[in-house]
Structure formats: structure tokens, C-alpha cells
Amino acid sequence: MLRSYKGITPTLEQGVYVDVSSVLVGDITIGRDSSIWPLVAARGDVNYIKIGERTNVQDGSVLHLTRASKMNPNGYPLIIGDDVTVGHKVMLHGCTLGNRILVGMGAIVMDNVTVEDDVIIGGGALIPPNKTLESGHLYVGSPAKKARPLNENELAFLKVSAQNYVQLKNEYLEECK
């Protein structure tokens, strides 16, 4: 499931779990204790993907990026921080996500979007290009709008969700032995 592109193969740090049915190509780095679940497609071909620590990318999600061009000299890599939960069937394209974020099932996050730390994106949300989602808030809808500040339970849940997935991937890694 790990494929080279132009001589670059994905780099997995300690404790990373990648389901055998997922496909990771090229310039991808995945930090400690992160997990990639069934049928994820991630292509680090015309730019790079960097995923932080204890982050989970759930089933059927698609990760890609945008190449550099004259108009856009760095292109848009895909950068995901620590303790991020990417729900089922999410599309992340050329965007930057901070730490402790929940991306709800089926959400689409487009090029040059910045999601600050401690944000929840509701299921099915569409985040159009170039938007910044402000730390500590819930965003829902298509196109997504800021719905309200997150409460204390929701803020705490962001870390719990990531931790639950660290535990789950450890159990899956045990099964692989």
C-alpha cells in the first residue's frame, strides 16, 4: 500500500498504522501513532502531504494537493497537525489543518483553506478555497458558516477522539503480529 513516485516513498514514524487496503503514494510523512484506515487514497505526487502525531484518517477519505505554478509558486501542499480526527469519506485538498480538529464525515476542504487549532467541521460541510476557520468554533453547512463557539466538552472531546483512535490502532497493530 506504500508506493514510490519519482523515487520518494511515504515515511511512517513509530507506531503508525496503515490499513492494507489504503494507498499512499510519494512524498507523504506520517507522524508517530497516527493511523490510516481502510480505503484511504493519499497522493503525494505533485506536492507533499505531512500528517502529524496521533492523527487518524478514517475510511474512504481522499487526500491530495495542488502543484506549483507560475501564479502559485509553492502550490498547495496538504498539512495536517496533531490529534486530528478526519472522519469517514472526507476530502482534503491542498489545505492546512492545525491541531485538535474534527473533520466530520463527508466534509470537503478545498485549496488554501487554513483550519486553526480546536475546530469542529460538521458532517457534510463544504469549505471553499482560501477560507480560514477560526480557532474554537463549529462550522457547518455547504458552503460552511461559523455556527457557534465550541463548549468545554466539545473542546475536550477533540483530544479524546484522537486518543481513542490511538488505542484502536494499537489493537489493530497487535492483530497484525
Ligand SMILES: CC(C)(COP(=O)(O)OP(=O)(O)OC[C@H]1O[C@@H](n2cnc3c(N)ncnc32)[C@H](O)[C@@H]1OP(=O)(O)O)[C@@H](O)C(=O)NCCC(=O)NCCS
Ligand atoms: C455539527 C455536529 C457537531 C452537531 O452539532 P450540534 O450543535 O450538537 O447539533 P444539534 O443536533 O444541536 O443541531 C443543531 C442544528 O444544526 C443542524 N445540524 C447538525 N449537524 C449538522 C451538520 N453536520 N450540517 C448542517 N446542519 C447540522 C441540526 O439539524 C440542527 O438544526 P435545527 O436547529 O434546524 O434543528 C454534528 O451534527 C456533526 O456533524 N458531527 C460530526 C460527527 C462526525 O462526522 N464524526 C467523525 C466520524 S467518527
